[in-house]
Amino acid sequence: MSRPSMSARERMVAALRSQPVDRPPVWLMRQAGRHLPEYRALRAGHAFMDVVRQPELAAEVTLQPVRRYGMDAAILFSDILTIPEALGIDVRFPKGVGPQLKPTVRTAEEVAALPPGDIPGTLGYVAGAVRETRRLLGEDTALLGFSGAPWTLACYMIEGGSSKSYANIRSMVYRDPDTLTALLDRLADLVITYLRMQVEAGVDAVQVFDSWAGELRREDYERIAAPCTQRIIDAMKRDGTPVVLFAKNPGHLVDSGLAMKPDVVAVDWRVDLGDAAGRAAALGVGVQGNLDPAELFAGPKWIGRRVREMHAAVGGRTGHVFNLGHGVWPSAPIPGVEAFVNAVQALGGQG
Amino acid sequence: MSRPSMSARERMVAALRSQPVDRPPVWLMRQAGRHLPEYRALRAGHAFMDVVRQPELAAEVTLQPVRRYGMDAAILFSDILTIPEALGIDVRFPKGVGPQLKPTVRTAEEVAALPPGDIPGTLGYVAGAVRETRRLLGEDTALLGFSGAPWTLACYMIEGGSSKSYANIRSMVYRDPDTLTALLDRLADLVITYLRMQVEAGVDAVQVFDSWAGELRREDYERIAAPCTQRIIDAMKRDGTPVVLFAKNPGHLVDSGLAMKPDVVAVDWRVDLGDAAGRAAALGVGVQGNLDPAELFAGPKWIGRRVREMHAAVGGRTGHVFNLGHGVWPSAPIPGVEAFVNAVQALGGQG
Numbered sequence: 050m051s052r053p054s055m056s057a058r059e060r061m062v063a064a065l066r067s068q069p070v071d072r073p074p075v076w077l078m079r080q081a082g083r084h085l086p087e088y089r090a091l092r093a094g095h096a097f098m099d100v101v102r103q104p105e106l107a108a109e110v111t112l113q114p115v116r117r118y119g120m121d122a123a124i125l126f127s128d129i130l131t132i133p134e135a136l137g138i139d140v141r142f143p144k145g146v147g148p149q150l151k152p153t154v155r156t157a158e159e160v161a162a163l164p165p166g167d168i169p170g171t172l173g174y175v176a177g178a179v180r181e182t183r184r185l186l187g188e189d190t191a192l193l194g195f196s197g198a199p200w201t202l203a204c205y206m207i208e209g210g211s212s213k214s215y216a217n218i219r220s221m222v223y224r225d226p227d228t229l230t231a232l233l234d235r236l237a238d239l240v241i242t243y244l245r246m247q248v249e250a251g252v253d254a255v256q257v258f259d260s261w262a263g264e265l266r267r268e269d270y271e272r273i274a275a276p277c278t279q280r281i282i283d284a285m286k287r288d289g290t291p292v293v294l295f296a297k298n299p300g301h302l303v304d305s306g307l308a309m310k311p312d313v314v315a316v317d318w319r320v321d322l323g324d325a326a327g328r329a330a331a332l333g334v335g336v337q338g339n340l341d342p343a344e345l346f347a348g349p350k351w352i353g354r355r356v357r358e359m360h361a362a363v364g365g366r367t368g369h370v371f372n373l374g375h376g377v378w379p380s381a382p383i384p385g386v387e388a389f390v391n392a393v394q395a396l397g398g399q400g
Numbered sequence: 401m402s403r404p405s406m407s408a409r410e411r412m413v414a415a416l417r418s419q420p421v422d423r424p425p426v427w428l429m430r431q432a433g434r435h436l437p438e439y440r441a442l443r444a445g446h447a448f449m450d451v452v453r454q455p456e457l458a459a460e461v462t463l464q465p466v467r468r469y470g471m472d473a474a475i476l477f478s479d480i481l482t483i484p485e486a487l488g489i490d491v492r493f494p495k496g497v498g499p500q501l502k503p504t505v506r507t508a509e510e511v512a513a514l515p516p517g518d519i520p521g522t523l524g525y526v527a528g529a530v531r532e533t534r535r536l537l538g539e540d541t542a543l544l545g546f547s548g549a550p551w552t553l554a555c556y557m558i559e560g561g562s563s564k565s566y567a568n569i570r571s572m573v574y575r576d577p578d579t580l581t582a583l584l585d586r587l588a589d590l591v592i593t594y595l596r597m598q599v600e601a602g603v604d605a606v607q608v609f610d611s612w613a614g615e616l617r618r619e620d621y622e623r624i625a626a627p628c629t630q631r632i633i634d635a636m637k638r639d640g641t642p643v644v645l646f647a648k649n650p651g652h653l654v655d656s657g658l659a660m661k662p663d664v665v666a667v668d669w670r671v672d673l674g675d676a677a678g679r680a681a682a683l684g685v686g687v688q689g690n691l692d693p694a695e696l697f698a699g700p701k702w703i704g705r706r707v708r709e710m711h712a713a714v715g716g717r718t719g720h721v722f723n724l725g726h727g728v729w730p731s732a733p734i735p736g737v738e739a740f741v742n743a744v745q746a747l748g749g750q751g
Contacts, residue, residue, distance in 0.1 A: 214693070216729045223698040266669045266692050300651040301670040318617045319652040341617050346571040378567045 263298025335368025430727030614649025686719025
């Protein structure tokens with residue numbers, strides 16, 4: 050039973066809970082950021098971390114895509130590497146290179162020596178950015194918070210940045226699983242506190258980014274990475290906060306993700322959306338995705354056809370959130386994003 | 401019906417043809433290279449491209465892992481970026497960064513302006529390295545040649561190196577498929593000539609590395625990248641040269657790869673080996689893989705158990721070549737590689 054006129058926020062929250070909607074909601078990972086000229090203009094005067102740390106700037110950047118395109122949800126402009134910073138790790142973003150974290154954390158001694166981590170004390174600016182964003186956004190559009198998942202945070206902390214093969218952490222799975230698990234457990238506690246702070250400040254739901262989970266064998270994901278992410282999902286669900294679970298290259302982990310029963314599992318363009326939606330619905334879970342970011346370069350006809358194809362693949366099932374399979378590329382054309390959002394807005398209801 | 405005592409070369413070639421073997425053969429992608437102290441010692445005095453270009457050095461490095469571990473096959477020590485070089489592209493490997501190619505090739509004009517490419521004239525040193533390797537290797541061990549696949553070569557040529565999202569080439573799939581296809585077709589012709597030159601010089605079989613194929617949606621892979629790779633496979637099969645098709649992140653492309661009917665499709669640790677082997681065998685195709693390079697850091701007990709598990713998953717089917725799912729990491733421990741090779745050598749026959 051569809052409702053005739055929902056606000057974007059009602060639509061988004063309903064879809065996250067696999068409830069009926071007038072049409073599926075839409076947002077895009079990395080919708081705020083470099084593909085927008087208004088973002089590049091603002092960044093001309095401010096470093097990336099300044100924008101993240103100053104609530105007024107973060108809120109402004111968070112709102113830019115919603116103003117331009119009218120997505121159903123804004124997602125807080127921030128970074129997944131805030132938590133390492135709360136642990137006293139120096140996190141930098143030198144131009145043209147990936148993030149750099151110092152010192153690395155690789156041994157039992159280094160894990161044990163990490164400070165407790167004062168989330169409200171060090172990351173209070175994130176709560177400030179959420180409050181400022183909500184104030185500017187109003188009550189009718191959904192606002193999403195997020196965090197890196199423990200495995201992905203540990204990838205950066207152990208490697209000291211991004212990496213081709215994540216050989217240090219991936220070998221730890223076999224060399225020193227106890228130290229790795231101790232670190233993941235520490236991170237899970239902090240992520241829960243961090244996400245609760247964001248909810249307290251005004252986000253409607255959260256997405257957990259497990260960007261590098263896809264590097265693991267399914268057995269290793271379930272054995273090493275999933276248990277601490279499960280604790281986060283369970284805590285959010287106990288609180289009544291909808292949670293979306295995202296991984297890059299999630300193909301072999303879709304069933305593992307669904308078994309963890311987040312509200313929604315994000316899938317990428319390499320996953321068959323209809324198949325994933327069917328398996329998800331059987332467990333009462335929704336799916337998010339899965340346009341290829343490359344397809345934003347196609348004409349509006351192609352994008353419109355693909356949106357209708359995805360909608361048909363999901364069928365009448367509730368719980369589908371339109372999105373890309375990864376973040377918007379900095380080179381993405383504005384007309385492509387427009388065509389995607391418009392095509393979803395033109396869809397009829399589910400459920 | 402297994403044969404009681406095959407040479408390593410007979411075993412490897414038989415497995416590539418899905419014929420019975422006394423036990424499955426084993427080799428490791430990137431078995432020659434930085435994880436070996438004898439390689440690092442040799443490289444102390446020679447730049448990477450000097451080793452590739454001097455047949456005596458290339459042959460020495462190719463033989464190092466076979467001497468140490470006794471794999472069933474050597475694979476020529478070379479680079480997948482030789483063909484761009486034959487097209488007059490400047491290819492460099494600055495220390496600590498990925499390869500850098502100049503100029504990039506992105507427009508119809510730039511593709512049209514590429515020189516014809518004289519493979520024997522510019523890459524004759526590869527044939528020289530094959531001959532020298534065969535001379536030192538003797539007749540009883542298999543020798544594999546290889547090339548990058550057109551899509552993967554085009555990735556490097558269009559991006560000018562490796563890339564996080566390959567946004568230039570991936571957007572060309574939608575922006576300018578004709579120019580992309582023209583480049584891929586040119587590359588396919590050159591790859592065929594290049595692989596035939598290697599066979600003429602003495603390799604027993606070839607592997608086609610389509611490292612970045614896994615970035616594509618299955619539909620786009622089949623529409624854009626596969627047709628030119630299919631031409632290469634068909635040419636090799638007409639010649640009677642066994643061909644292995646490799647991609648990174650091949651999970652969603654296994655059926656597409658099998659449908660192209662190479663002799664063997666390589667799969668990684670994210671793919672269920674037993675499932676892939678079953679689907680491959682139904683088409684008369686073999687499978688290669690699929691230990692996780694991370695598992696080389698586990699003890700010999702774990703590795704031995706996993707080898708027996710993989711062997712059991714393949715069941716009695718012919719056409720399994722033991723390998724990793726990706727290349728050996730530079731940090732890989734020698735005892736791990738030893739344990740893997742030894743465990744395969746201890747297996748009984750298939751078929």
